[in-house]
Amino acid sequence: MPKLFKKTSHKAGLPPGTLVHVGERKAEEVKIIIMDYDQTTFQEKEVQSIEECFPFKETPTVTWINIDGLHQVDIIKKIGDYFGIHPLIQEDILHTGQRPKMDDFDNYILLILKMLHYEDEVSKVRTEQISIILGQNYVISFQEIEGDVFNSLRERIRTGKGRIRRMEADYLSYSIIDSIVDHYFILLEKCGERIELLEEELALDPKPETLQAIHDLKQEIIFLRKSVWPLREVISGLERVESSLIHDNISMYLRDLYDHTIQVIDSVETYQDILSGMIDLYLSSVSNKMNEVMKVLTIFASIFIPLTFMAGVYGMNFEFMPELKMRWAYPTLWGAMITVAVILLTFFKRKKWL
Numbered sequence: 001m002p003k004l005f006k007k008t009s010h011k012a013g014l015p016p017g018t019l020v021h022v023g024e025r026k027a028e029e030v031k032i033i034i035m036d037y038d039q040t041t042f043q044e045k046e047v048q049s050i051e052e053c054f055p056f057k058e059t060p061t062v063t064w065i066n067i068d069g070l071h072q073v074d075i076i077k078k079i080g081d082y083f084g085i086h087p088l089i090q091e092d093i094l095h096t097g098q099r100p101k102m103d104d105f106d107n108y109i110l111l112i113l114k115m116l117h118y119e120d121e122v123s124k125v126r127t128e129q130i131s132i133i134l135g136q137n138y139v140i141s142f143q144e145i146e147g148d149v150f151n152s153l154r155e156r157i158r159t160g161k162g163r164i165r166r167m168e169a170d171y172l173s174y175s176i177i178d179s180i181v182d183h184y185f186i187l188l189e190k191c192g193e194r195i196e197l198l199e200e201e202l203a204l205d206p207k208p209e210t211l212q213a214i215h216d217l218k219q220e221i222i223f224l225r226k227s228v229w230p231l232r233e234v235i236s237g238l239e240r241v242e243s244s245l246i247h248d249n250i251s252m253y254l255r256d257l258y259d260h261t262i263q264v265i266d267s268v269e270t271y272q273d274i275l276s277g278m279i280d281l282y283l284s285s286v287s288n289k290m291n292e293v294m295k296v297l298t299i300f301a302s303i304f305i306p307l308t309f310m311a312g313v314y315g316m317n318f319e320f321m322p323e324l325k326m327r328w329a330y331p332t333l334w335g336a337m338i339t340v341a342v343i344l345l346t347f348f349k350r351k352k353w354l
Contacts, residue, residue: 115149
């Protein structure tokens with residue numbers, strides 16, 4: 001289950017702009033991959049030092065620099081200083097508990113999003129923060145771990161399919177966000193399948209494990225809502241921003257992306273309401289089962305109360321009780337007790353209490 005809250009206590013008290021990695025170390029080594037392209041040329045390579053990225057800042061081609069791993073602070077500082085990224089922005093990149101947001105600066109735009117993966121092996125959601133720097137002819141993305149949702153995007157760049165090789169860096173940043181949002185739909189489909197299975201289990205035979213599964217899924221939906229809800233502001237901000245880095249020809253794509261974000265938010269809200277109702281249904285089902293058990297026990301108690309009374313009366317060994325001397329007293333008492341029991345059972349069935 002993703003953590004809703006991250007510890008940031010070791011950052012408290014430090015001066016603003018102090019570069020400290022806040023979050024879990026999710027990568028063994030930092031991996032840097034560069035994709036540089038235009039309509040006719042393309043190159044892709046993995047570099048060993050951050051300095052190899054510097055020449056791509058001034059090239060006329062579009063460059064995508066992807067950095068996997070945030071634990072080596074000196075790498076973030078070097079590329080941030082060279083590309084003119086403010087120390088406070090570098091600090092936000094290293095702080096993996098950031099809320100999704102968009103900031104517009106003179107020569108670059110910062111985008112911070114949450115990228116979510118569904119791990120089929122454990123049926124849980126894995127989350128990581130991705131920070132995107134959009135510059136004049138470059139896009140720099142910072143990820144916590146190797147492995148993402150951009151394989152199809154990279155393949156389109158390699159093969160030249162679609163319009164991405166004809167477009168500029170703003171379209172690349174849009175494509176990265178679009179890939180993240182599209183993966184939210186895949187995640188919602190997985191959650192929807194789990195909800196259907198839980199509904200069937202809830203209707204047939206709810207168990208304490210069912211309640212725990214509902215609770216876990218609800219926590220994941222809450223985290224998904226926390227990740228998606230601010231994304232609407234991010235996309236809306238990109239539509240309204242007055243920056244030379246965002247061209248008019250991608251306005252239509254941003255509006256479409258905004259519509260997709262609204263669809264995701266609506267689905268998340270719906271799933272959250274369904275799960276809340278499922279918890280109420282589970283508690284109601286457990287309460288009904290308990291009521292059924294109590295009803296059966298009450299019926300048995302009601303039958304045995306008069307029988308216990310009769311047995312108690314004739315269990316009092318007083319000397320002058322006349323029935324004690326009768327020849328048929330014992331079978332007569334048994335007959336009376338059985339008659340009372342049958343009458344009560346018949347009465348309960350007519351009342352449909354049985």
